[in-house]
Amino acid sequence: MVLKLYAGTRAAGGGGLVALVLAEKQIPFELVVTDLSARQHKTPEFLAMHPFGQIPVIDDDGFILYESRAICRYLADKYADQGPPLYPRGPKERALVEQAASVESANFFSPVMQIFRELILKPARGLEKDQSVVDAGVTDLSAKLDVYEVILSKTKYLAGDEFTLADLFHLMAAPRLAEGGVDIMTASTRPNVARWWNDVITRPAWVKLRAEGIKEIN
Known part of the structure; x- marks a missing residue:
């Protein structure tokens, strides 16, 4: 079946x-x-x-x-x-994937969704965005991406040098931020984040x- x-x-x-x-x-x-x-x-x-x-x-x-x-x-x-x-079998390699996946869930997803709701969902429902909420979300996400920049200065992807589920999970909503005018994922001030993000969003699949x-x- x-x-x-x-x-x-x-x-x-x-x-x-x-x-x-x-x-x-x-x-x-x-x-x-x-x-x-x-x-x-x-x-x-x-x-x-x-x-x-x-x-x-x-x-x-x-x-x-x-x-x-x-x-x-x-x-x-x-x-x-x-x-x-995408999900290595070795215990140490898998632990690194789970560590990065937990970071996405605990640190990245919330500010992304905060911005997404205001810039994408509200206008789609005919509601007015709250710019102060957007600004707070951008500030929060910026702080998290500063840490990502450090991590990604050492490895190609978030859990090492191979693309894994930890990277893939970031595609839940973040690709649509640019539609709302928030190009934070490719900012030149974080070259390693920009390099990583461009790699992730241009995967052929x-x-x-x-x-x-x-x-x-x-």
Whole structure:
């Protein structure tokens, strides 16, 4: 039975992360388009898979898993010998990936989402942004990226010299900051961050996903 991915068609958010792992690993899957505007994610059938009624969700031959980062780890681990080594098996190497992934979750994601909500989500809903909230988020994110600059002065990627899930997780929302006029990820004042970020967002699989959307791999 081919793996089923319940998500939207746009390469963004958690669905985009899972789709990128599927693309990098060339894992066959069936896309089950879940229309949030029609509240398909709140039906009893969907809530039986994801009790919070969110996407993405995968069904891997009856094994149901939700939460994008957990799905990405599962897929990268199951298909470790296929495609790039996104989740190394060695205990020390994996610990470094988990360390960097924890940094993303605890330090990077929150200010990014603070800015994203004001600059992207609010205008999309016809609401006015609060510039003071944007400015606070930029200040917070800038401080975190100053630390990233130090880390990335020593290694090519966040967990070493190979692209891993720790880098991939940063694609949840940060690529859209530039759409709101916040080019903080490629600022010349942080050349190592800019070098790393340009590398991450120009990976062929990600570029293809952004251009074509999420599509089935058979």
